[in-house]
Amino acid sequence: MAKRTMRLMIIASALASALVCGNAVAQAGRDYVYIVGSSTVYPFATVVAERFGRGSNFKTPKVESTGSGGGLKLFCDGIGVDYPDVANSSRAITSSEVKACAGNGVDEIVEVKIGYDGIVIANAVSGIDAKLTRKDLFLALAKEVPGVTEGEMIKNPHKTWRDVNADLPAQKIEVLGPPPTSGTRDAFVELAMEGGCSAIPWIKALKSSDGDRFKAICHTIREDGAFIEAGENDNLIVQKLEANPSAFGIFGFSFLDQNAEKVKGASIDGTEPTFDAIADGSYPVSRPLYFYVKKAHVDVIPGLRAYLREFTSERAWGEEGYLSDRGLIPMPTAERSSVAAAVGSLTPLTMANE
Amino acid sequence: MVSGNPSSRARVEAGLGKRRRREIIFRSFGLAATLVGIFFLVAFFWTLIAKGASAFAQTFVQLDIEFAEEALAPGGELDLEFADFDSIARTALRTKFPEVTSRNDRRELNRLISVGAGYQIRESIIQNPELLGKTVAMQVPAAANVDMLIKGNIDRNVPADQRPLSDQQIHWIDALVADGSLVKKFNKALFVNGDSREPELAGIRGALMGSFYMLVITIALAFPIGAAAAVYLEEFATKNRWADLIEVNINNLAAVPSIVFGLLGLAVFINWIGIPRSAPLVGGLVLSLLTLPVIIIAARAAIKAVPPSIREAAFGLGASKMQVMFHHVLPLALPGMLTGAIIGMSRALGESAPLLMIGMVAFIVDVPASISDPATALPVQIYLWADSPERAFAERTSAAIIILLGFLLLMNLAAVIMRRKVERRW
Structure with a gap:
């Protein structure tokens, strides 16, 4: 009896291994759209993918969250069913990425701008109503701040918000934010920090005379504990803010939108982070979101063209579309129709510095 | 003394x-x-x-759905492409509130029912075309925010601009509750649906199937290979410096952080062999590498525990080495080996880090039908839901963790029972 079980087991496992190997070879075409990229665009792309999959006869696209840089790298690896059709990105593609793409045969890329995302500085509703400027943020969070004399940089001595700006309360500086690998962090540094340090005339002058020094001053965040890297999970930051009303957190607008009874956004340069203020461009810390499509894959991968049409339809990205319910800030009507037209005709991207 | x-x-x-x-x-x-x-x-x-x-129950709205011919079959034939199923559900809801007329109010009212209502109506007319022209009472899923309010996860006492539902919407929900149109039912969607970005439609079936396929591949590969390696090392290999080196390496492999196996899988199985990303096949291969050392160690221990007297008796009666192995040692060691395999499997089931490297962190709605379809796994699904901004995903995350723990508990229980009942002690 024991002998028989042994034999059975051996046969079963041999069969299973054969099955495994047979199936591996069977993979030839691909009948679904394959999307990679930014974790910021992920919540929007997935909603479109799902609606598209359920409302059409095509399969639901697969959306992988890899981060903007990782996604573009996969995207640029080549043409064919093994490589993604679409890369989501929370920043514009760089010229070196375009070169890398072209080197692998991916030479016609269509850029699709989908809307805007605001980056908010928020604290618990029980905390203070903060009115910050970008200069305050720079002085509070930079590793080095300007000293007394022009051109001198000293280690950031500021302990409380009052040290930064006499109008702010004497509350300890404590900011939870994303790690350097995150697109949100890049955008925060570029828009808020750089905007803040440009408010200091001699640093602003550096931008044209000594670009590297300017970047080093404006883009380096302090590491002495006032800025806490909280990982990529924005829900976690919201929970931590709720528990600690004196702390601030940095995350995307959609999380503020979904957690409005727990956290509130600080006004930046006198503008509250509201849907309308981000949409009309008056809120300073907002960035455009994109996705990129391989022209060569359109009409080869089933459903890709239809997916593009769904994403650029008014019911998706329009002012009252379902993406705006999820916190995507729509572009103005004229911009939407010009992008949609470019997508319809699949106008490839041309880099200005090529 | x-x-x-x-x-x-x-x-x-x-x-x-x-x-x-x-x-x-x-x-x-x-x-x-x-x-x-x-x-x-x-x-x-x-x-x-x-x-x-609370995620195991779900709020539904009882509506009289009218399968109107002019909406579904304008040319006399059922037209699935053309039909606007959402608006059928919305019309049904609006008949309950005839006083709502302005465009803005209607939009607010529409947000009380899930987009799943339209899918459900589509499904029911496809399955039963005779419904055309009739009016049927149906229970369609309510929007996630309505569900959250009913379950008390949205505080109705905070100012209106701090909660996702307006005063008017809460007023409508109260009216629906008062006339018995809002019912709480068992959340079947959680078990039969794949992933979704609508919390009220999201389910773990896709992740569960992904995990299942991976475990099948893992056990099919890791157990025979592990058992064969253990048998060879214990019974046939000569004890020399090489055998020692292999033993040390196997023990070390068992302690290697799992993400390393993910990187290995990415380099070998995806980039070199060219197996598609996100497929349970790659996941299963990576997890079998991961569990192999555990299985080998357990299997060697089980073989070692078979008393030498049994082997000697068999040899004494003239059995060959292979006969001793297959007729006597293996049957006695098998329960111990299987226990080790089950423990290895439960480790593989709870593993997420290596799967992140091979593209199994993806939004996949369709339930995978084979081992080469894109899939996620249970722990990865939990990770994805925990990172979603929508409030209602918080409770679903916990529910998915409870389900995962349930499976782990079952597997460990099976290992314990096997050890108690089947394993022989000497």
Whole structure:
């Protein structure tokens, strides 16, 4: 009896291994759209993918969250069913990425701008109503701040918000934010920090005379504990803010939108982070979101063209579309129709510095 | 004792109190450590169940759905492409509130029912075309925010701009509750649906199938290979420096962080062999590498535990080495080997880090039908839901954790039972 079980087991496992190997070879075409990229665009792309999959006869696209840089790298690896059709990105593609793409045969890329995302500085509703400027943020969070004399940089001595700006309360500086690998962090540094340090005339002058020094001053965040890297999970930051009303957190607008009874956004340069203020461009810390499509894959991968049409339809990205319910800030009507037209005709991207 | 000098006895007695005190202190440390452990375990389960239990029920709206011919079959034939199923559900809801007329109010009212209502109507007319032209009472899923309000996860007492539902919407929900149109039912969607970005439609079936396929591949590969390696190393390999080296390496492999296996899988299986990303096939291969050392170690221990007298008796009767192995040693070692395999499997089921590297962190709605379809796994699904901004995903995350723990518990229980009942002790 024991002998028989042994034999059975051996046969079963041999069969299973054969099955495994047979199936591996069977993979030839691909009948679904394959999307990679930014974790910021992920919540929007997935909603479109799902609606598209359920409302059409095509399969639901697969959306992988890899981060903007990782996604573009996969995207640029080549043409064919093994490589993604679409890369989501929370920043514009760089010229070196375009070169890398072209080197692998991916030479016609269509850029699709989908809307805007605001980056908010928020604290618990029980905390203070903060009115910050970008200069305050720079002085509070930079590793080095300007000293007394022009051109001198000293280690950031500021302990409380009052040290930064006499109008702010004497509350300890404590900011939870994303790690350097995150697109949100890049955008925060570029828009808020750089905007803040440009408010200091001699640093602003550096931008044209000594670009590297300017970047080093404006883009380096302090590491002495006032800025806490909280990982990529924005829900976690919201929970931590709720528990600690004196702390601030940095995350995307959609999380503020979904957690409005727990956290509130600080006004930046006198503008509250509201849907309308981000949409009309008056809120300073907002960035455009994109996705990129391989022209060569359109009409080869089933459903890709239809997916593009769904994403650029008014019911998706329009002012009252379902993406705006999820916190995507729509572009103005004229911009939407010009992008949609470019997508319809699949106008490839041309880099200005090529 | 009798002849001993009196001072030694006195010394022992003098030290006795101190010794007892030390013993008590030592014991209470042990007790305290255990209590701390139990406290955290209870706290863990308590928060998990308190948060996740509500996800097993779901709010539905009872509506009289009219399968109007002009909306579904304008040319006399059922037209699935053309038909606007959402608007059928919305019309049904609007008949309950005839006073709502302005465009803005209607939009607010529409947000009370899930987009799943349209899918459900589509499904039911496809399955039963005779419904055309009839009006049927149906229970369609309510929007996630309505569900959250009913479950008390949205505080209606905070100012209106701080909650996702307006005063008017809450007023409508109260009216629906008052006339019995809002019902709470078992959340079947959680078990039969794949992933979704609408919390009220999201389910774990896709992830569960992904995990299942991976485990099948893992056991099919890791068990035979692990068992064969263990048999060879225990029974046939000559004991020399090479055997020692292999043994040390296997023990080390069992302790290698799992993400390393993910990187290996990415480099070898995806980039080199060219197996598609996100497929359970790659996941299964990576997980079988991961569990292989565990299985080999357990299988070797089980073979070692078979007493030499059995082997010697068999040899004495003229059995060959292979006969001894297959007729006597393996059948006796098998339960122990299987126990090790099950423990390896439960480790593989709970593993997420290596899967992140091979593209299994993806949004996949369709339930995978084969091992080469894109899929996620249970732990990855939990990770994805935990990172979603929508409120209602918080309870679903906890519910998915409860389900995963349930499976782990079952597997470990099976291992324990096998050890108790089947395994022979000598």
